[in-house]
Structure formats: structure tokens, C-alpha cells
Amino acid sequence: MIQAIDRAARVLTSLQGARHLGITELAGILELPPSTVHGIVKSLQAHGLVAKEPGGQRYMLGPALLKLSNVYLDTLDVRARAMRWTQELARRTGLSARLGAELFDEVIIIHHNRRPDGSQQMLETGLTIPSHASALGKVLLAYHPSAADALLATPLRSLTGDTITDPAALRVQFAQIVERALAFEEDEAVLGESSVAVPVADRSGTVIAAVSVVMPSSEWPPEAGVLNDLRETARNISRELGFTSWPPAVSPRDDD
Amino acid sequence: MIQAIDRAARVLTSLQGARHLGITELAGILELPPSTVHGIVKSLQAHGLVAKEPGGQRYMLGPALLKLSNVYLDTLDVRARAMRWTQELARRTGLSARLGAELFDEVIIIHHNRRPDGSQQMLETGLTIPSHASALGKVLLAYHPSAADALLATPLRSLTGDTITDPAALRVQFAQIVERALAFEEDEAVLGESSVAVPVADRSGTVIAAVSVVMPSSEWPPEAGVLNDLRETARNISRELGFTSWPPAVSPRDDD
DNA sequence: TTGCATATTCGACATTGTCGAAAAGCGTTC
DNA sequence: GAACGCTTTTCGACAATGTCGAATATGCAA
Structure with a gap:
């Protein structure tokens, strides 16, 4: 199990539960330093898997998930x-x-x-x-x-x-x-x-x-x-x- | 950008395009050794983001994406x-x-x-x-x-x-x-x-x-x-x- | 404006992922 | 039915990579 991917998936799961979370909140949930979480979130964001909430400093799940899930259903x-x-x-x-x-x-x-x-x-x-x-x-x-x-x-x-x-x-x-x-x-x-x-x-x-x-x-x-x-x-x-x-x-x- | 997460996301994108792919095919697309790809895919699979196709040795997108995307729409x-x-x-x-x-x-x-x-x-x-x-x-x-x-x-x-x-x-x-x-x-x-x-x-x-x-x-x-x-x-x-x-x-x- | 809290950047360190080689499965052919 | 070739999977040494503390920037509140 690759650690970075495991952590990334846990970020997604956390956002699935809480809808909107800031870096510090996520860091608290995952028990990781905020700077580490920040790197993970930015990487996910670059692929649209996570998005910054409009007009806020918190993050939410991203639109790429919708596209992926649509293909999943088709598959x-x-x-x-x-x-x-x-x-x-x-x-x-x-x-x-x-x-x-x-x-x-x-x-x-x-x-x-x-x-x-x-x-x-x-x-x-x-x-x-x-x-x-x-x-x-x-x-x-x-x-x-x-x-x-x-x-x-x-x-x-x-x-x-x-x-x-x-x-x-x-x-x-x-x-x-x-x-x-x-x-x-x-x-x-x-x-x-x-x-x-x-x-x-x-x-x-x-x-x-x-x-x-x-x-x-x-x-x-x-x-x-x-x-x-x-x-x-x-x-x-x-x-x-x-x-x-x-x-x-x-x-x-x-x-x- | 964290390399492992970037690669994981690219695995998802590849499966989005091709629906079903074996490790070797994925390795070809991503230009990585099969063993590396295998590690990534297994990590994604552990979180349900990727699944093994029923009765085959290839992989496809996983059901966790559907749950995530449903929450995305709700948020x-x-x-x-x-x-x-x-x-x-x-x-x-x-x-x-x-x-x-x-x-x-x-x-x-x-x-x-x-x-x-x-x-x-x-x-x-x-x-x-x-x-x-x-x-x-x-x-x-x-x-x-x-x-x-x-x-x-x-x-x-x-x-x-x-x-x-x-x-x-x-x-x-x-x-x-x-x-x-x-x-x-x-x-x-x-x-x-x-x-x-x-x-x-x-x-x-x-x-x-x-x-x-x-x-x-x-x-x-x-x-x-x-x-x-x-x-x-x-x-x-x-x-x-x-x-x-x-x-x-x-x-x-x-x-x- | 000041102050606090949170997000973000940076870089040295060592943990962690990487990838070659070898082993194990699977399907296919002869 | 057995042996071949292909693909997937395992393993471990190496070094590339992610990690995390400290410093900085940003945003919000008073």
C-alpha cells in the first residue's frame, strides 16, 4: 500500500463525510501535519478530484469525480x-x-x-x-x-x-x-x-x-x-x- | 505535486478513457514499469477507487467513485x-x-x-x-x-x-x-x-x-x-x- | 489597524516509493 | 494433457521522493 495514495484516498473519504474542510481540520482528522496535508490536497486539486469551495478557504470534493463515476456506471x-x-x-x-x-x-x-x-x-x-x-x-x-x-x-x-x-x-x-x-x-x-x-x-x-x-x-x-x-x-x-x-x-x- | 498521487490520478484518467486495462497496458500508457503500476493500482483498489473486472485480470474504475460523486453533487x-x-x-x-x-x-x-x-x-x-x-x-x-x-x-x-x-x-x-x-x-x-x-x-x-x-x-x-x-x-x-x-x-x- | 488563525512556501533529512529481477498464475497452443 | 509464452504479482536494495518543522504570507475579526 503506497502511503501517499492511501492518504489521498483518506482525504477524499474525509471530505465525503464532512463536505467542506480546511487544511487544519483535515490535518486534525488524518493526524498529519498541515503542510503534509496541503501537499496532498494540492495534488488532488490539480486533477479536479478536490476543489476549493467558491469564496472560501476550505476544500470540497471535485467535479472530476462526477465524470469518473459516470464512466464507472457505463463500464x-x-x-x-x-x-x-x-x-x-x-x-x-x-x-x-x-x-x-x-x-x-x-x-x-x-x-x-x-x-x-x-x-x-x-x-x-x-x-x-x-x-x-x-x-x-x-x-x-x-x-x-x-x-x-x-x-x-x-x-x-x-x-x-x-x-x-x-x-x-x-x-x-x-x-x-x-x-x-x-x-x-x-x-x-x-x-x-x-x-x-x-x-x-x-x-x-x-x-x-x-x-x-x-x-x-x-x-x-x-x-x-x-x-x-x-x-x-x-x-x-x-x-x-x-x-x-x-x-x-x-x-x-x-x-x- | 506529489508524484505518487499524480500517477494514481493518471491511472484513473486512463481507465476513464479505456474502461478496462491490464497492468501491462496501463504501464504502457503511463510509461512506467509494470511493478510500479501494480503498486499504484493495488492502493487504489484498497479504497474501492479501482476494481478488478469480474472474471478477468484487468482493472476498471471502482464503485467508491460513485459514492464520492454523489456526495459531490450534494455539496x-x-x-x-x-x-x-x-x-x-x-x-x-x-x-x-x-x-x-x-x-x-x-x-x-x-x-x-x-x-x-x-x-x-x-x-x-x-x-x-x-x-x-x-x-x-x-x-x-x-x-x-x-x-x-x-x-x-x-x-x-x-x-x-x-x-x-x-x-x-x-x-x-x-x-x-x-x-x-x-x-x-x-x-x-x-x-x-x-x-x-x-x-x-x-x-x-x-x-x-x-x-x-x-x-x-x-x-x-x-x-x-x-x-x-x-x-x-x-x-x-x-x-x-x-x-x-x-x-x-x-x-x-x-x-x- | 492590529492581532490571531489559517493557508502556504521552503528545504534538509530519512522515510518511502521505485523499479529490476525473479516467481507465480493463466490461457493458449501444439 | 503438457509445455510454452504472456501477464500479474512478489521481493528487496537503492536513491529518489515525500515528509514535516519553521518561516512567511494571507485572510478574517475585532
Whole structure:
């Protein structure tokens, strides 16, 4: 691990949390001398990864990140394949559909279809949810034991009163998830919101993403038709990616 | 400029261009030994800025960029203020509206409202356009002379047959743009598409963004009403940002 | 204007990244 | 099915590079 790059990435992460920070504040967070931090920030700024806030002496994240992330989304094969299927899923179920991928101990939403009723809904692409509190995340963890082991070895944060933070309880769920290729979550991330998720596998059989539908907890549990639509969606996407032997199995991974 | 960070950023830029690259390919592009590149890529990967492509030995941009860029958009004060005004602009004019900011020699679209007719339109947020070929970009250059000087000192790329690549011609336009607080572009970026843009200034009077409406070239030129709506929009956003003495003037900048 | 806090510059030092060489994987060909 | 060639990955000595203290400049507040 190259120190300078590690520090640069930590600068970005700090700005991700705090939005606007001066050199001294950053130096405090990173426990480094201000002059060192200054050199790092200037280097990032030269590439547009960090920008000086207009009319201030503090720094914020830079526009180059937006361009990079746009290309990132374009690069994702799963996303391109999944889009038409999730749209159909949202249409058939009348619910909002999400496609999520693993980002360390969180799930990041890489595509989203609003529920068709047209109610005002925010743009969710790019949002992250702690894996243990979401159906998407539980799917990804269930099929990625080494990540699950690492996560369960740390204390888990509770987001609502209903978030499951007990490692043993989660392990039981993971086993059931793999067995049924289906994960649930009731009010565990957001009160009043529940979801169901299924795995998406690529040609090698590795689970690389998950699809979910989100519904008001008042409509819980989902009808059997919804579960079938969801399963079909994941199956269709996986098939497009070259995976045919549904359901997927837990596969050992390199993790490198 | 810290060398390691510069190299890391160049890795990201290379992946932005090529989507998928192996260590050897990257080493070729950056003109560095593969072992050096490997160290850099691994460091970026540890922070999710780069990821190994599923089932391959090449690398691509990573999901952490999406999270960072989402926070970037959230931190932009202009964007938050502008959204309701551009929506109104799109509604009144029946055209698609854009909000753009400077990213080196390009404009990056930080917000977008589709034209209300509901035709299928792609998501433009995050797209970049060479500044000299867009109305948004020409506004930003006209109010940022040092950037304009730097850009005009380099050869300009032609995107369509109508792209203006002559520095002298552009300088003439810049003068007119500042005078009228209005920039035009006819088929200069995309054939069949033309646009008009106006500056957005912050409390200090610095032009930090631009708003535009895009229309089919067949509807060119825009009616006076459109120009008025556009001007009003920019004025309202600027006022929300604390700038009152419309129109903005070219202001000297630190550029640091 | 003065004073304080923060950002920025500079340069000597030694920590840190670099890069050649060697090893390990992977895919492909014969 | 085994051996080749290509690419990725590991390792460690060297010196180039980043680091950080001190000094300076800048900006904000009183």
C-alpha cells in the first residue's frame, strides 16, 4: 500500500463525510501535519478530484469525480444488461426496483427504477446502505462468506429499532438466503420501508450484484407474484451474463 | 505535486478513457514499469477507487467513485439552488435545461431537466463537453480569461463541421458574451442540436456555473421569450446565491 | 489597524516509493 | 494433457521522493 495514495484516498473519504474542510481540520482528522496535508490536497486539486469551495478557504470534493463515476456506471456490464429487466420488474410489480453492488461493508445502488405510480421520488443511484441492514446487502454477504466473516467480526450499527445487529441471527439468515436465493428486510434500514432481494450471478457463477423491490411496510409481506417476478428478473439478467445453472451457489473467491 | 498521487490520478484518467486495462497496458500508457503500476493500482483498489473486472485480470474504475460523486453533487450549493429554477425553465420553454460547471477544458453537466414533452432522453448528468464547442463552456470561458487564454493556446478539436476552432473567432465571441451575458452555439457540439447559455454568479460576483437550454437546430433561433426566461433563471439562481448586481462582470481570479 | 488563525512556501533529512529481477498464475497452443 | 509464452504479482536494495518543522504570507475579526 503506497502511503501517499492511501492518504489521498483518506482525504477524499474525509471530505465525503464532512463536505467542506480546511487544511487544519483535515490535518486534525488524518493526524498529519498541515503542510503534509496541503501537499496532498494540492495534488488532488490539480486533477479536479478536490476543489476549493467558491469564496472560501476550505476544500470540497471535485467535479472530476462526477465524470469518473459516470464512466464507472457505463463500464458496468451488469447494469447495462439489468436496466431493461428492472424496468419491466417495476412495471409488473408496481414497486420501485433497485440494483446494488458491494462496496466494502455497504451496498451501493447502481441502478434504480421508480415505482410507476409517478409519486415524487428521489434519485437513488449512488446511495449506500450498510449491508447488514438491507436485503440487497444480505444477499451479497450470504454469497460472499469472507466478507461476511469480516463484517460480523465488527460491531454492527443499528439504523432503526428493527436493524438486526446480532451476528448469530444474521448467519442464520445468510444460510436461508442461499437456500432460497431470496433475502428479506423489514424496517431494518428505514422505518416504514421493507424490501426483498435476489442474487445476480455472472458467467463464472459469482454473485456480483443483487436486485430488490422496495415497498411500504404496510404492504408487507409481498405477494407470491412479486417474488416470482423478482426471481425471474434476476434469472434473466444472470442468463444474459452467461450464467445458466440457476440458482447460484456460494463460490470461493480470490478477494484480491 | 506529489508524484505518487499524480500517477494514481493518471491511472484513473486512463481507465476513464479505456474502461478496462491490464497492468501491462496501463504501464504502457503511463510509461512506467509494470511493478510500479501494480503498486499504484493495488492502493487504489484498497479504497474501492479501482476494481478488478469480474472474471478477468484487468482493472476498471471502482464503485467508491460513485459514492464520492454523489456526495459531490450534494455539496454543490449552486446545484441545490438551481434545480427548482431550471425545472421551471424547462416547463416554460418546453426545452431541456442544463446546469454546467467548469472542469479544465470541458464543461461538466451537473444538473439536467428533460424537455417536458416526455420523449425518451438519456441521463446527462456527468456528461462533459469541450468548452469551446458548447454554449455553457463559452460562457464559463468568457468570464474566466486565464482559463480561456490557456485553452486558446492549444489546438482545438472539431466535433462537427461547425465547431469553431479559430482562437480569434472565439475571442470575439467571448467579448460579445460578456457584453450580453448570453452565449450561443449552433451545431458546434452535436449536429442538429443548438443551445443558448447564461452565466450564474455567486455572492462574490464570480461566475461559477452556467445555465442553458438545448433545442433542435431546426427550431433555431430561439424566440425572445426563451432568452428572457433563461436570463431570469440565471438571475434568480444568482440572487439566491447572494449576487444582486446583475449582470456579472469579468472578475480576476486566484486560480489556485 | 492590529492581532490571531489559517493557508502556504521552503528545504534538509530519512522515510518511502521505485523499479529490476525473479516467481507465480493463466490461457493458449501444439 | 503438457509445455510454452504472456501477464500479474512478489521481493528487496537503492536513491529518489515525500515528509514535516519553521518561516512567511494571507485572510478574517475585532
